[in-house]
Amino acid sequence: MKYDVIGLGNAIVDVLSLEDDGFLEREGLAKGGMALIDADQAAALYKKMGPGQEVSGGSVANSCAGIASLGGRVNYVGRVCADQLGEVFAHDIRSAGVGFDCLPSAPSGAPTARCLILVTPDAQRTMNTFLGACVDLGPEDIHPEEFADAKITYLEGYLWDPPRAKQAMEKAAKAAKDAGRKVALSLSDSFCVGRHRESFNALIDSYVDVLFANEDEIIALTEKDSFEAAASAIQGKADTVVITRGAKGSVVITSKGQSSIPAAPVEEVVDTTGAGDLFAAGYLYGYAKDQTPEECARIGALAAAEVISHFGARPQVKLQSLL
Amino acid sequence: MKYDVIGLGNAIVDVLSLEDDGFLEREGLAKGGMALIDADQAAALYKKMGPGQEVSGGSVANSCAGIASLGGRVNYVGRVCADQLGEVFAHDIRSAGVGFDCLPSAPSGAPTARCLILVTPDAQRTMNTFLGACVDLGPEDIHPEEFADAKITYLEGYLWDPPRAKQAMEKAAKAAKDAGRKVALSLSDSFCVGRHRESFNALIDSYVDVLFANEDEIIALTEKDSFEAAASAIQGKADTVVITRGAKGSVVITSKGQSSIPAAPVEEVVDTTGAGDLFAAGYLYGYAKDQTPEECARIGALAAAEVISHFGARPQVKLQSLL
Secondary structure, eight states, rough: OOOEEEEOOOEEEEEEEOOOOOHHHHHHHOOOEEEEEHHHHHHHHHHOOSSEEEOOOOHHHHOOOOHHHTOOEEEEEEHHHHHHHHHOOOOOOHHHHEEEOOOOOTTTOOEEEEEEEEEEETEEEEEEEGGGGGGGGOOOGGOOOHHEEEEEEEEEEEGGGGGGHHHHHHHHHHHHHHHHHHEEEEEOOHHHHHHHHHHHHHHHHOOOOOEEEEEHHHHHHTTTTSHHHHHHBTTBBBSSSEEOOOGOOOEEEEEEEEEEOOOOOOOOOOOOOOHHHHHHHHHHHHTTOOHHHHHHHHHHEEEHHHHHSSSSSSSSSSSSGOO | OOEEEEEEEEEEEEEEEEOOOHHHHHTTTTTTTTEOHHHHHHHHHHHHSSEEEEEEEOOHHHHHHHHHHHHHEEEEEOBBBSSSHHHHHHHHHHHTTEEEEEOOOOSSSSOOOOEEEHHHHHOOOOEEEOOGGGOOOGGOOOOHHHHHTTTEEEEEEGSSHHHHHHHHHHEEEEEETTTTEEEEEEEEOHHHHHTHHHHHHHHHHHOSSSEEEEEEEEEEEEHHHHHHHHHHHHTTTSSSEEEHHHHEEEEEEETTTTEEEEOOSSOOOOOOOTHHHHEEEEEEEHHHHHHOOHHHHHHHHHHHHHTTSSSSSOOOOOOGGGO
C-alpha cells in the first residue's frame, strides 16, 4: 500500500495571538472551545486581536504532518482557495512530507479558511474558525482508489460543519471499508459533537475502528455526566476508543478493558493548540506499524508533548528523533 | 508633537523555517546575510524550505512595533499590496499600536514583500528578500507634515535597494530636518552597505543624527579592516554612532568618546532575527525620552534580549514591563 494514513479534514491556516483572559470575556468567547464564525465576525475579531503568527493548521492536517514527521507515509485531502494563504497551507503540508493534491477553489470564491486562535497565559487555546473555502469540499474531492491505497483513513468531526463535507466523509469512509481498510475518527470538539450527535453515532456504528476523543467530547457524545460513566458507555462502540485527558494522560478502551497511559513530561507548556491532533498522529503511526494500543498511546503522548512546548500545532522537530 | 518616532522602511512579511547548515550550503546562501531575490527565486527557495511560520517583519517596522511596545508613540510608512499578506502586515503593525496609513498597491501589481528566513540551530538567521510591492514606495508616499510631527525620523539602509525608495528616503529626511527634527538611520546589512556606500555616506553627511550599525556594517562603510579602526573612523560622522556587537553588547560613540554597554542576559537564544531592530527600538525610545546614550543602549539591550528568546522579529511581551 502506498500510504499508512490518508487524512480528510478542513484545511485551515491558524492565526495565533497571545491574549489575556479579559479579552475572551470581553468578546464573549468560550475558553478552550472552537466556535464557527462568518467572514464579518472573523474580520471584526481579527481587528481586535494582537499581532499574530500564521502557522498552518487544521486538525487532521496537523495529525498528518505529525505522522510524516514520525516517518509514516501520509496523504491529505482538504480544500483551500488558490490564494496566498492557500499557498502557505499547501507549502507547509507538502514540505512536512505529506502528499497533497486536492485542487484548490478559484480565487473568486471564499478565501482559504483561517482559525483565529487566542492563546491565554495558561497555554489554553480558544479557537474561532472561519471555514472559507472548506465549504467547497465535497464528494467530488474523494477518489476511492486513494482511500483504498492507505491502511487507515482518518477523519475529523469538524467535517460535519461544512454541509457537503459530510457527503465527502461518508464517501471516504465507505471507500476505505470497501477496500478492507481501517477508519479512524476524531470527535474534534464537544460543541461540534453537540451539533451533530446523531450523525456522529451513525458514522461510528457504520465505519469507525478507532475513535479519538477528549473527556468533554466523550461525555457530549454519550450524554453521561462523568468520565467514568461515559467511558463505560462507549466501550465496544468502536474496536478501540482512545480518550485523552491532558496532563492526566490517556485511556485506551478495547473489548479487553481499559488501560491508562501517562502523559509525557514537558518542560514548559506554551500553547496547547494541536495537543489532541499530535496525540492522534502518534497513536495512528503506531497503529499503522501494528504496535499495541499502549505503545500507540505512548507515541501519541511523546508527539503531543513536543507540540505543546511551542506556538503552533505542527511539530518543530523531526518527531522520529524522539522515539 | 504627535509622535516620538516615524519610521520609513520596506514592509515585509517574514516566513521563518528551521533549517540545518547543510541547507544553506546546498542553496549557496551566505549565512547571516540578507540577499535580494526575485519572484522566481523566491518561489524556488520557498518550495525547498520546510514548513514555515509567517510573522510580520521589515527592519524599521520591527523597530516601530518595539517602540510602541515600550510605550512610545509611533507612525510607520511602507508599501504593501492589497493582498492577504498585506492585510497581515497592516493588522500586525496596527495592533502593535503603530499608526499605519500608507495606501497599499493594487492587487494587479507585485504582491506584498516576503523575506524567507532560514534559522539554523545556532539561532543565526539567513534572510532572502523578495521586495514585491516595496518597489512601489516613492516620494508620493512621503507627506512632509507627518515627518515634522515626529521627534525622530527613522530610516533603514535597506531602502536603497528598491530604486524609488531612495527618493522617498531623501524626501523624508529633508522634511524632518526642515522641521528641526532628528534623523536616525540603520545601515541594515554589510552587503547592502557595499552596494550603496556612496549614497550612504552622502545621506549620513547631510541628515543623520543617530547611526546604527553592527560590526560588519561599520567596517563595510568605513572600509577599515578592524572594528577599532572603523570605530575611530566613524567618530563625528553623526552626532551619535551606535554599534551593536551581539553578545559583546554595544558601543556608543559621540564627540565625547566611546562607552561600552553590556548585552542583557538571555536564557536561551532561539532566533536572532530582529535583534538589531529591537536594539534600535529601545535606543530610540530612550532617545525620544531624553535619556543618556548609555541608558538608551541599556533599553536597547533589554528589547533585543526579549526578541531573540523566541521565533520572529516582533516582541511577544509588552516591553514596557521589562523596563
